[in-house]
Every structure is written in structure tokens, then in C-alpha cells.
Amino acid sequence: MTDRTLRLYAVVIAALVFCIAWAVVAARPWATTKTDPRLVALAVREQRLRADAKLVRQIVDQRTATYKTALAVRQAQNTAARSLAAVQASGPAVRVVNLPPLTITKSS
């Protein structure tokens, strides 16, 4: 091996060592990890919003269920009222019976 070849190896190794040293210095392994308080506050806020959203979802689901139940009852009442109105449109229905009266009519 000639001197020239040795010198070339030495230069390459020196460049490699320099790059590794540069990378180590750039990584600053000696610096302690310090969390940004704004990020912490943001994370806390996100957690709270997620909890609030869950609560709101529960309330909305509950109210939707109540509304749907009430709607079904109301629709049934409307159907019954429409049926009754259809029957009533044909005029009053009355007949003489031999039954004990539930109530009486008298001069008003």
C-alpha cells in the first residue's frame, strides 16, 4: 500500500468522523426534553372538548329518543283523530236502545 492510498483512507475516515460528530452535536442529546405549555393546554382542551362532545351526544340521543316516542304517540293520535273525523263527516249516529243510561240530557 502506497502513502498516497494511506492518505486517501485517512481523509475519508476523517470526513466520516467529522460527519458523525456533526450529527451528534446537531441532535443535542445533552438537552433535556422540555414540553411546550401551550401544547399541554391544547391537549387538555382537546380532552375536555372530547368529553363535552360525548356528553352532548348522549343528551341529543336521549332527546331524540324521547322526541321519536312522542312523535309516534302524536302520529297515532292524529291517525285516530282523522279516522274519527272521517266517521263524523257522515253525520251523527244515534239509535234508541234499552240500556241503562250513562248520563242524561236535560234542559240547559
Added chain:
Amino acid sequence: MLRRTFTAMGTEVEALLDAPESADAASALDRVEADFERLEQLLSRFRPNSELSRLNSEGRLDSASPDLVRVLELALEARDDTGGLFDPTVHDALVAAGYDRSFDALAERREAPAQGAACGGAVRIDGTTIELESGTRVDLGGIGKGYAVDRACDLLALAGPCLVNAGGDLAVRGGTWPVGVTDDVTLELSHGAMATSGRDRRRWLAAGEERHHLIDPVTGKPAQSEFLRVTVVAESATAAEVLAKAAFLGADVDVPRVLVTEDGRTILAGGLS
């Protein structure tokens, strides 16, 4: 069967509801009672602060309630339909006949002056403004009760088949309801309404004469009639109230009806047998 009775509009009101006992049923019955009170506060001529009393005392009412306007419209339509046999402007004739206070108070007085008074005054309705011709006052006692019965039935029908009876004016929604008309006649009503007009109740003495509350608008005095009482069946209690009065005064109304003559005979007419 749920039954609620209470006093309103000078009579006993009975509400029957064919439904199991529940909070909804109780609430529906409460609404009926409250609605009677609300309407009485609007339509009574015996309450000095009612809308009707203000109309009668001032001759004009702006911003009248929809209920007062509607009942008055119905009464005026009835006046046209019956050729004046039914007339809401009989207020002064009733007062002149001695019916100037609630019937309970009247019964205590026993005697009252006997006079007549003109009926048939003009009533103008423009939106929510009501105007009476000078010297005209309105009584909505009978038709107001019929209107209240119809409304009460509509409210109660949401909770089940029902009957509302206000001193003889009654209406049903759903179900079948046997209603006693006389000692011998019971009518089963499936839908519609019934009303009775007669001079066998709400009568008093005036100058030694027996008087009653059914005014003949032609004479302005308590009507002379061959009937003691007339019961008619119609689609609504409001219509039945009008037709009963017209039939009592001799109109030939074409509806199922039961007529009781002065000598006690009972006549079934209008398809009843």
C-alpha cells in the same frame, strides 16, 4: 271509565273518559276543566270583567279573543240559518224577563219584573274587532256552552273515547254512549252531539207569571211553545244547541229529535223509532 264532575257556566259539567287511570288521562281531564273556566271567563255575561261583559257595556271591543269572535260568528250564522229563531242579541230580553243574574241567584229572588225587549240588533265583526249596534247586547249562554263542550271533547278525545255533558249539552268522540233523554227513552250516541231546550228547568216567577229563559226573538219575551222540552241530535253541540232552541220555537228541523209535549207525550222524530 273515568268520570270528572265540576261546576262551570252555571251548570254541572260531567266528563267521561273510557281509558285506564293514568297521568295522561288525569291531565286531559284537567285540561277540560281549565278550558271551561277559560271560556267562561270570556263568554259569561254574569262576570263583569269577562270579554262579553266589556263588549256589552262598551258596545265595541278591539282585540277580542279568537274564541269570542268564533262563538259570535257561529251565533250570527245560526241567526241567519234559523231565520232569526236563534238570536244572540236576546240579552236585554232575558234581563227584562228577570234573568239578570246567574240562575242560582235568581232562584233566591223568586220574583222579577215581567217585560219584553227588542232583539235582532246588528253585530259587526271585523277581524278581532266587534261592534254592537247602539242598544244591542249579546248573550252567548247556550251556544257558548255548546262551543265549550265541543272544544272539551276535542281535548279529551286525545286520551280516548269520551263524552262531555254540560247540563244537557253533550258531545261524544268514539265509543257508544247511552244517554237518558226521558224516563222512557234512551238514545245511544256513537258520534255527534245532543242538546235539550225546554221550559221545565231555568224558570222563575215574574209578576205572578211563570217565566223561562228561552226567549222568542220576535216578541222579546219567553217563548210560548207547544213543547215542554225538545232534544235534538246533531254533529256538534253548538249545532245541537241552536237546533234545539229552533225546534222548541216551532221550526221544523230535519234531525233526529225527541219532543215532549206539555201533556207529557213523547214524540220521536227525524228517523228515531
